[in-house]
Amino acid sequence: MIKKLSIEALTQEALGEMLPLLDSNEKRIITENFHIQTFKKNEMIYNEGEKAELLMCLIKGKVKIFKAGIGGRSQIMRLIRPVQYFGYRAYFAGEDYITAASAFENATIGFLPMPVVDELIKKNNRLACFFIKELATDLGMSDTRTVNLTQKHIRGRLAESLLMLKDNYGLEEDGITLSIYMAREDLANLSNMTTSNAIRTLSCFAAEKIVVVDGRKIQLVDEAKLRKISRFG
Amino acid sequence: MIKKLSIEALTQEALGEMLPLLDSNEKRIITENFHIQTFKKNEMIYNEGEKAELLMCLIKGKVKIFKAGIGGRSQIMRLIRPVQYFGYRAYFAGEDYITAASAFENATIGFLPMPVVDELIKKNNRLACFFIKELATDLGMSDTRTVNLTQKHIRGRLAESLLMLKDNYGLEEDGITLSIYMAREDLANLSNMTTSNAIRTLSCFAAEKIVVVDGRKIQLVDEAKLRKISRFG
DNA sequence: TCATAACTGTGTTATATAACAATGTTATAT
């Protein structure tokens, strides 16, 4: 579907929520500076420590933003879905990247140089407000996440992650299967636990009929219970 | 010093970093809508769940932003110093407060209704960019904090906190005494550990001649070592 | 189609840290 579209159409697609905020001249500026790139599953999009110079827009696929922790342990900070923007925070803060991003599955990403974005927001206040809202929302989620990851027990953290995956990527047509298929290791990195414990705890949930697990396919059978465990489990 | 200033002067003071970004008309609008309030030590400034309607500016004193966790355990998210803005994130995100704020010591705070801020931002792009930068910086710190609190061991977390306190509030004239005097419980809430462990670990640091502790007065004797422990201890 | 690697699953052990308890110390208020 998307892959059949022209570059122009892809650019339009990539404007996403920003589209209604732009006039035709601004759209022209964007189109002229925009480029699109595809990434294979697990391919790095940017690395910790690199200079941040591009606004990125996920057009297709899934992307994970993560941070290397102590001893090679990585922590998934957030997951991006189409059409969402990412990669711009560091530039706005005047920093290099403090996170890394990789394609969780094959992905199509649009890029726009941040200086261009900067020019645009200096003239278009609604666009500036868009970024303010994005950042404010992300900051709230990050703060909530900090407390969840530090204070909840392992069951609560996993339950929380499963619910977050549902909110973020939704379910298959059957209405209970998570639309994202992740390795146990990623589930662990998302929930701040070891892979072994992610596996064990997920098995527990399955034994308690809260989820049905078939390989990487996870069905949320008893969402109410999951929510209860997430609140305090 | 500050307490002798007029309301007008206090307002000026409260504009802080925003001041150079404003024209005289904007300053007038702010002055007309601005009000100032003092808070006693430990007094609540806003609570979790309340509607967020005011931009706050700490003119004098210290403020802690915290979040109630599981079982009454509270997590200090960040500490505010003069002149810094806070309390605006939730409004921008269209949410109610997800954190609470209280005066860590007697504080003077300026308030400006967020709708006024919104109006100003819509017309003054440099002001909008100011908030973008603030939010982007805070988001970066929050992400870093998430990994620090979840992955570092107890010594590393405490060391990290001590260094953060130094960065945030600086040192007394002697060049080694932290300018903030906090209860062990607060140090614990900052570092995601129990009060007992904050006390124990701080005693350890003292025994290792990394710090000198005298009640709530903490001297950073060996900052290099503290930094090393923070990186991995 | 076989070899290799990546992933999943399970059991065991070690350990960091919370939980609890009890006591000492220092502020605060009357």
Add this chain to the structure above:
DNA sequence: ATATAACATTGTTATATAACACAGTTATGA
């Protein structure tokens, strides 16, 4: 000056979870 409460300290025990090890399973690619 004394009572009361808040805070600091120390020790002990319990426990959640990491660390490790090994085996089985499923992809991957030559």
